[in-house]
Amino acid sequence: MSDAPRGPRFTELALGAGVRGVLTEAAGGVSPAPWAAPDGPGLDLGLNAGDDADRVRANRALLAGALGAPVVYATQVHGAHVREVDDPAAATLDSVGEADGLVTTVPGLALAVLVADCVPVVLADPRARVVGVAHAGRRGVELDVVGAVLDVMRSRGASPADVRAVVGPSACGRCYEVPDAMRDAVASLAPGAWSTTSWGTPALDLPAAVDARLRDLGVGHVVRDGRCTIEDASLFSHRRATAPGGAGTTGRLAGVVHLLDARG
Numbered sequence: 001m002s003d004a005p006r007g008p009r010f011t012e013l014a015l016g017a018g019v020r021g022v023l024t025e026a027a028g029g030v031s032p033a034p035w036a037a038p039d040g041p042g043l044d045l046g047l048n049a050g051d052d053a054d055r056v057r058a059n060r061a062l063l064a065g066a067l068g069a070p071v072v073y074a075t076q077v078h079g080a081h082v083r084e085v086d087d088p089a090a091a092t093l094d095s096v097g098e099a100d101g102l103v104t105t106v107p108g109l110a111l112a113v114l115v116a117d118c119v120p121v122v123l124a125d126p127r128a129r130v131v132g133v134a135h136a137g138r139r140g141v142e143l144d145v146v147g148a149v150l151d152v153m154r155s156r157g158a159s160p161a162d163v164r165a166v167v168g169p170s171a172c173g174r175c176y177e178v179p180d181a182m183r184d185a186v187a188s189l190a191p192g193a194w195s196t197t198s199w200g201t202p203a204l205d206l207p208a209a210v211d212a213r214l215r216d217l218g219v220g221h222v223v224r225d226g227r228c229t230i231e232d233a234s235l236f237s238h239r240r241a242t243a244p245g246g247a248g249t250t251g252r253l254a255g256v257v258h259l260l261d262a263r264g
């Protein structure tokens, strides 16, 4: 196993012709525990989770190299502000600024959303050639960050019926326990979020809420990744890390999307 090739581990998304999207996993970077994968160093892509900033930048550089595209990252604040990125110079290994959604029409410029239990949403209109990402945690669902990203994509020529969306790995509705009043509050805004844990206590199903919202907005193709970050050790999970006996912190994985060069 020590001879196994190292590098960012990710799954490819089907977002239509001329678009590449991926979801990263914990493995394939340079970060040690508690930002590591079960079987080796971790691809922690988050600058605000206690990991060494230079290691995170090294992981970000590894991902950009593997994708063959520079990647733009925002400082996510559980809001609904969407930033339009039109300058490739925004793809530093640091942050373009505060935002919970990013949109671009620039070929070859990748956008990333970082999560560790929140829902990463990756969107593309392959016909209009507009792509976007959204960070949809509990607050993002309440604030409709997905609708905000789609609004900006529409302003750049996208048509919801042509948009393909992937609802990435997150805490699932059988694991994401919350207080009863919080479940009521979120479900009053996003009914699809109402859930119960596998042990019978109040919970939120954020991927179901995001899926329902995308369909309400008329998005033509919605795919659920289905993996639960809390249950799947190959993914980063804040809840798992902060549970009794956990390491206290963990890394961040990414959903990434970019338009392929028109010639490519």
Ligand SMILES: [Zn+2]
Binding pocket: 171, 172, 173, 174, 175, 176, 228, 229, 230, 231
């Ligand atoms: Zn789960």
